Amino acid sequence: MLALVGLVLCLAPAHALTAFPPKFQVGKLNGDVVVRCDTSEPRVSWTQNGEPEPMAELVAEGRTLTILGLDLPAAGNYSCWAGPVLLDTTYVVVSGTGEGGINVSCQAESYRGPFRCSWAGPRSAVFRARLMRSDGSLGGWVPAAGRRGRFSASFSDPSFCPFAEELRPLQLQLEGLSDTSYLNFSVHFFVRDIVRPDPPQELTVRRRGEQLHLAWAPPASWPLPKSYFALLYRLQYELPNGTQVDKYVEGAEETRLQERARRVRISCRDPYASPAWSPWSPWQEADAAQIRQLRAR
Template sequence: MEMATVRQDGGGSGVACGENLTCPETFHPRGCPSVAGPYIVRPRVPEPPQPPAHSCPARRQHGAEPTRVKVGDLDKDVVLSCKEPPETWQLNGDPDPMVELVPAGTELTVVGLDLPATGNYTCWAHGRLLDTTFLAMRSTPGRLIHRLSDEQVKAVSCHAESYCGTFKCEWRALEHAFFRARIFRSGESPGAWQCTGLEQRGLVNMDFVEPGFCPFAEEMQPLVLELQALTRHHLFEDFRLRLFLRDIVRPEPPQNVTAWREGQQLHLAWAPPASWSHPHSYFTLRYRLQYKHHDGSMGNLQLETVQEIQLAGAVRQVRLSCQDPFANSRWSAWTPWKDV
């Protein structure tokens, strides 16, 4: 939502936008059904320390994603660490792997990383497990996640149905892989990881919620999306994407389209999509109407904020779509053709 353009609130709700605007601490917009709990606002109160980077639940069955991941490059040395000085190190349960390893104190250097040297490293003392690290090797960009070009932004597509702070991102996995992702505002602490839990290939998507998002305030800093992929063959790929919610908003189609005739006049009425932000007098929508005549000709109208209209002539079918007029948002999909 480009807040340099002031929305006119014709409903008398008293909402005004400015740099110092904050949402009430318990604000919960009715147009945001998927956001639960109190609506926390920015500036945020200090939060407890974030979970470590391996915050996705650890799973011990075969094929589950590892907990802590260390990533190295092909033919480069990688240094692993243990919480305490260990007596022995193991790679995938093997105390004597065919890999060049150099232990020193609490550290272990893996010399000249290749695929046989990747996997689950554990350090032990007196028969007790001290620490675990999963070592993966970085893949070439685009091997795991499909990219349309060298630009990382082309690898993922995100969209939001409203200004509720919720959105969905999707990408195409070229190999079976585990995926995890997290979002945070630029300059703030990263949030917790979200994991797919199971290996996926093909189209992969995740839903995200920014609990501190205020729909009435201008976005000053972009959201950062971090995405990581890890295959069972221990290949790793990652990238970052920066975005503003206002740039990815695409409303759902209008709902409750009704039509009735009075003499030669066709009356049409409709409502904003159920997922659209409230109040509608503040979050207005622009509509476009497409209609077909009985002789096969078609007409188009663009309508600002109104939710009903009268048409003259022999109209037989209509459909509608909508967009946010205050941002450079995409038009929604069309409603199905409605016989009138």
């Protein structure tokens, strides 16, 4: 999990959002906020959340609207009109600073560059995120997908080189807006710290006398060449009495078990960094391997 910095919590309007608004302003509680209508029309009329009589104390002057003493009822969509024609809309929220933290989890399948981040937030929130890449360039905003208070977004750093040492971390900037809060925060991390490979594939179990011969292949998503992007494999096998035993293999994709095992599974990770182990592969039944061999005779 990644640490969160720069959290800003806000008290926000009761007008629900379905997408991140193109324009929004954050004002201080009980402070004045000036909203500007992006138009060449000299005189406009205003609505708040579609209502022609806003719940706020307002001062309209030309193309500007001043909200006096911004509070929760005064938050929401402010739209300017020329008769029946909608000219511009600005979403206004009430800000309030607070200290705290949110956990953002980022994960990459390999060192190819793409990764995915997820975090928790208000169910009614909408989020967007952008990446400051390793070369210092800033990517565009990416809308986050959300479901039941869990949000996620996928990113790719085209400047990332898997063969080079990472000298500076990536920075992920996120913004969130809902009917109860405004969030603005960022996380910093290295790709090498978030890599979690897919499970090894093609695990085969063959019984040869009293021994089991195991063979497998690296994850399809893992980069090549194998000599440079090595993997440490963790084999776990279960004895007839239910005891589970681990065996580690590096630099090879096959091994033998001297003990009699009922079933076997395998996981992997980068041996030279500190990322998590991959998920386990499905269990392979050792007795089933022997049955298949007998049927083949």
